[in-house]
Amino acid sequence: MLKEDFVIFSNIRRILIRTSIDYSKLDFGSIRGVVYLRGVFQLPRHLAGEDQEKVKEISEKTLFSLEKKLRNIPGVSDVLFQFENWRKERGQWVPIEKKRKAEEMKEEEDEEKTRSDL
Amino acid sequence: MRRKPDQIYRKILGEIEKALESHPNYADLHHQLGLLFIAQGDRRKAESHFIKALRINPNYQEATFNLGCLYLEMGRGTEAEKIFLAELKKSPKGGHLHHLLGMVYLKRGRKREALSQMRKAIQCCPYYVDFYKKNGFWKEGRLDPGVKAEEFLKRFPQNYHSAQLHHFVGIYLAQKGRPTQAVQELKKAAKWNPDQFLFHANLGAVYYFQGSYSKAIQEYQKALKINPLYGMGYAHLSYLYGLIGQTRKALWNMKKAVSLNPNYADLHYNLSLLYSDRKQYEKAISELKKALHINPQYILARVNLGVLYEEQKKYPLAKKEYKKVLQINPDDEHVRKRLERIS
Numbered sequence: 001m002l003k004e005d006f007v008i009f010s011n012i013r014r015i016l017i018r019t020s021i022d023y024s025k026l027d028f029g030s031i032r033g034v035v036y037l038r039g040v041f042q043l044p045r046h047l048a049g050e051d052q053e054k055v056k057e058i059s060e061k062t063l064f065s066l067e068k069k070l071r072n073i074p075g076v077s078d079v080l081f082q083f084e085n086w087r088k089e090r091g092q093w094v095p096i097e098k099k100r101k102a103e104e105m106k107e108e109e110d111e112e113k114t115r116s117d118l
Numbered sequence: 119m120r121r122k123p124d125q126i127y128r129k130i131l132g133e134i135e136k137a138l139e140s141h142p143n144y145a146d147l148h149h150q151l152g153l154l155f156i157a158q159g160d161r162r163k164a165e166s167h168f169i170k171a172l173r174i175n176p177n178y179q180e181a182t183f184n185l186g187c188l189y190l191e192m193g194r195g196t197e198a199e200k201i202f203l204a205e206l207k208k209s210p211k212g213g214h215l216h217h218l219l220g221m222v223y224l225k226r227g228r229k230r231e232a233l234s235q236m237r238k239a240i241q242c243c244p245y246y247v248d249f250y251k252k253n254g255f256w257k258e259g260r261l262d263p264g265v266k267a268e269e270f271l272k273r274f275p276q277n278y279h280s281a282q283l284h285h286f287v288g289i290y291l292a293q294k295g296r297p298t299q300a301v302q303e304l305k306k307a308a309k310w311n312p313d314q315f316l317f318h319a320n321l322g323a324v325y326y327f328q329g330s331y332s333k334a335i336q337e338y339q340k341a342l343k344i345n346p347l348y349g350m351g352y353a354h355l356s357y358l359y360g361l362i363g364q365t366r367k368a369l370w371n372m373k374k375a376v377s378l379n380p381n382y383a384d385l386h387y388n389l390s391l392l393y394s395d396r397k398q399y400e401k402a403i404s405e406l407k408k409a410l411h412i413n414p415q416y417i418l419a420r421v422n423l424g425v426l427y428e429e430q431k432k433y434p435l436a437k438k439e440y441k442k443v444l445q446i447n448p449d450d451e452h453v454r455k456r457l458e459r460i461s
């Protein structure tokens with residue numbers, strides 16, 4: 001099986017461009033067939049003004065499709081995502097910022113509950 | 119230049135005017151509107167938008183070039199001369215500026231001054247020798263505008279604007295995910311002004327997006343023939359050769375890209391991959407070290423360096439790199455496993 005990292009790298013780059021992902025804040029590479037993607041995942045700028053829920057939905061779909069395409073590159077043995085703003089948990093893509101906010105809100109709610117209990 | 123307002127241009131004009139309502143201080147938007155109004159034959163509005171673009175960003179060279187050429191087209195040669203001379207004070211080594219000024223002087227019948235500017239254009243950018251030869255400005259080994267040059271001059275400001283307009287529209291359509299139309303526009307730009315390396319480079323980029331790799335390679339090669347110092351052009355060629363599995367050519371082009379842009383960590387990283395694939399590990403390590411010297415936080419380069427050390431059984435060095443990676447990113451399980459394996 002093809003395992004030339006530069007060939008894999010060129011394919012990753014092509015996929016990112018064709019998927020219209022804004023990869024200006026992404027680092028990517030291939031290390032002995034293991035693909036790395038790090039940094040901030042962003043959709044193209046022209047979607048920036050769209051409704052938040054719609055952007056989330058498109059992001060999830062794009063991430064699923066991106067992972068599938070990356071795994072299909074000949075020679076790729078694994079794909080590691082290390083995004084600052086998205087994480088894959090139990091097979092689902094979750095926006096990290098929102099998750100943090102949700103956790104913070106839950107913590108606040110718990111604190112409120114504790115106070116009222118007292 | 120075509121004066122019939124085209125449907126696409128009108129649509130884009132509407133979109134840009136709308137964008138300008140939210141961002142009235144974006145010089146780019148004013149510049150783009152200037153080009154679109156020229157296409158519609160409204161030179162006054164075009165002039166007004168170029169001036170606004172330059173008020174917002176006085177160093178906006180493209181807007182200066184377009185405004186100067188618009189003045190020339192409107193028969194306001196003195197203003198064209200003034201604007202190019204002012205710009206030349208800021209960029210005395212601007213080959214394109216000397217060339218434009220040369221065209222202004224020729225249009226105004228000041229041949230001696232024109233030839234002086236054209237000679238300076240050649241000094242700054244030797245490519246202009248070929249350009250002047252091709253367009254009838256060269257005879258018996260020296261600058262000597264002939265009949266063909268007169269034809270060029272007649273069409274000069276209009277052709278210049280047409281090329282700029284098609285180039286802008288091409289990029290706009292490509293960014294909107296319409297590569298087929300983008301290619302048509304960029305081809306027109308390159309036809310109107312085949313000597314702008316950027317037109318060919320951008321056409322190459324859109325072909326690349328479309329998956330037409332041999333056409334993309336051809337356009338990047340044209341761009342590099344015009345401007346051999348366009349370092350990223352070599353990098354793009356390298357990626358293209360990588361895609362089609364021609365890694366020897368990819369290596370040659372990446373080396374050129376690195377030599378022209380020695381401070382780009384990414385290019386050193388890419389070159390290291392090519393060396394590593396060819397089992398030239400010492401060279402690969404050297405390139406990774408250069409990448410890390412430029413950007414010590416470049417995790418991928420550090421992981422790669424660790425892997426190369428590990429493969430050469432230089433375990434203490436590999437461990438050192440893996441530990442540095444885990445300091446920056448403790449969640450990296452791939453690196454943690456590698457570290458455990460050699461500890």
